Amino acid sequence: xxxxxxxxxxxxxxxxxxxxxxxxxxxxxxxxxxxxxxxxxxxxxxxxxxxxxxxxxxxxxxxxxxxxxxxxxxxxxxxxxxxxxxxxxxxxxxxxxxxxxxxxxxxxxxxxxxxxxxxxxxxxxxxxxxxxxxxxxxxxxxxxxxxxxxxxxxxxxxxxxxxxxxxxxxxxxxxxxxxxxxxxxxxxxxxxxxxxxxxxxxxxxxxxxxxxxxxxxxxxxxxxxxxxxxxxxxxxxxxxxxxxxxxxxxxxxxxxxxxxxxx
Numbered sequence: 001x002x003x004x005x006x007x008x009x010x011x012x013x014x015x016x017x018x019x020x021x022x023x024x025x026x027x028x029x030x031x032x033x034x035x036x037x038x039x040x041x042x043x044x045x046x047x048x049x050x051x052x053x054x055x056x057x058x059x060x061x062x063x064x065x066x067x068x069x070x071x072x073x074x075x076x077x078x079x080x081x082x083x084x085x086x087x088x089x090x091x092x093x094x095x096x097x098x099x100x101x102x103x104x105x106x107x108x109x110x111x112x113x114x115x116x117x118x119x120x121x122x123x124x125x126x127x128x129x130x131x132x133x134x135x136x137x138x139x140x141x142x143x144x145x146x147x148x149x150x151x152x153x154x155x156x157x158x159x160x161x162x163x164x165x166x167x168x169x170x171x172x173x174x175x176x177x178x179x180x181x182x183x184x185x186x187x188x189x190x191x192x193x194x195x196x197x198x199x200x201x202x203x204x205x206x207x208x209x210x211x212x213x214x215x216x217x218x219x220x221x222x223x224x225x226x227x228x229x230x231x232x233x234x235x236x237x238x239x240x241x242x243x244x245x246x247x248x249x250x251x252x253x254x255x256x257x258x259x260x261x262x263x
Contacts, residue, residue, distance in 0.1 A: 027192045027220035029053070031199070032230035033185040036238035037208050043240035045185025048097070049205055051214070051233075052165075053189050054198045055174035058217050061198055064168050065215055071160060073204055073211060078258035079153045088117045089149070097206075100154040101142055111138065119149055157203060164202055186230075192220045199231065199248060207235065211255055216248035 033046040054061055074082075076099065080090050096104045110117050111124060123144035127137025130144070142150050168176050179187040196219050204211035212235050234246040 025194060025222035027194055027222060029189040029192065029197075029199070029218060029220060030230045031179070031181065031185075031187045031189070031233060033181050033187070033233040034238060034240070034243055035185075035207060035212070035235045036240060038237070041239040041241065043234070043238045043243055045181070045183070046205075046233075047181055047183045047185060049185075049201065050178055050180045051187060052168075052200050052202045053177040053179075053192075054168050054200065055172040055176075055193075055195070056198065057196050058198055058215065061168065061171065064164065064171060065200075067167060068164060068202070068213075071203075073253075073256055074156070075211075075255045075258070076153055076206060078256065079156065080149075081258050083148050083152065085149060086118045088115060089119050091115070092117050099157060100151040101145065101149070102151065106138060106141055108138070119145060161203055194220050194222060196220075199233070204253070206255065209255055210252050212250035212252055214248055214250045218248075 031051060033049065033051070034043045035046050036043040054064070058065070076093060077090055080093065092098075092110060093101075093103075098104060106117075106120055109115070111121055120141055123141035124134065124137045126144040127141055128134055131137050131140065137144075147155075165176050177189055177192075179189055181187045196217060198215060199218050200215045201213065204213045206212075214233055216233070218231055231248065232243060232246050233248045233250075234243050235250045236252050238246070
C-alpha cells in the first residue's frame with residue numbers, strides 16, 4: 001500500500017511540473033501607462049485612458065489592425081473646427097483632454113472674462129429663462145447645447161470603436177475586455193485565461209500634436225497571478241531612465257492638419 005501511494009504521488013508530481021499550470025489556472029495583467037511629452041526625461045502616468053485586451057497574437061489579429069490603419073484620423077480640434085465651434089471651446093476641451101462637455105464641470109470662470117466660452121454663455125442664458133436660476137443653468141447647461149457640440153466627437157469615436165470591437169470579437173471568437181487607467185496610469189485585467197493576447201488602445205490617443213497607437217503582444221501565464229508584474233506601456237517621447245525597459249512602445253504619428261473652412 002505504501003509503495004503504491006508513493007508511486008501515485010510521484011506520478012502526480014511529474015504531471016504537474018513547473019512548466020505545467022494547474023487545472024483552471026488564471027492570470028493577471030497589470031498595465032502601467034507612462035508617457036513623456038516635450039523635452040527632458042520626466043514621464044507621467046496617462047490617466048483616464050481606455051485599453052483593450054484581444055485574444056490571440058498580433059498576426060492572428062492582422063486584419064483588424066489593418067482596418068484600424070486604414071481608418072482616417074479626425075482629431076478633436078479638427079472635428080470641432082469643422083462644425084464651427086469657438087476657439088475658446090476647443091481650448092476648454094483640449095485643456096481637460098475631453099472628448100465631450102461631460103468630461104468635467106463648467107466652472108464660473110468658464111463663463112466670464114477673456115477665456116469665456118461663447119457656447120456655454122449662450123446655453124446658460126437659455127437655462128436662466130428655463131430654470132429661473134443662474135447656478136442651475138450653469139450646472140445643467142448641457143441640455144441647451146446642440147448635440148454635435150456637447151458630444152458629437154465622442155459619438156463619432158464610439159461609432160468607429162463599436163465597429164472595430166465587433167470585428168475583433170467575430171475574428172477571435174472571444175469577448176474583448178477593457179479597462180480604464182486611474183490617475184496614475186495603472187489598470188488591471190484580471191481572471192484571464194492563460195495564453196497570448198494583444199493590448200491596444202484600439203483608436204489612436206491624442207497626446208499634444210501627435211497620436212499614439214499601441215498594439216503589443218503579451219503572454220498571460222499562471223505565475224502572473226501571484227507576481228502581477230507591470231506591463232509597461234509608453235511612447236517614444238518617454239526618456240525617463242526608470243522606463244528604459246519598456247515592453248510596449250506606441251507608433252506615433254503627427255495629427256493631420258485641419259482642412260481649411262469654406263465660408
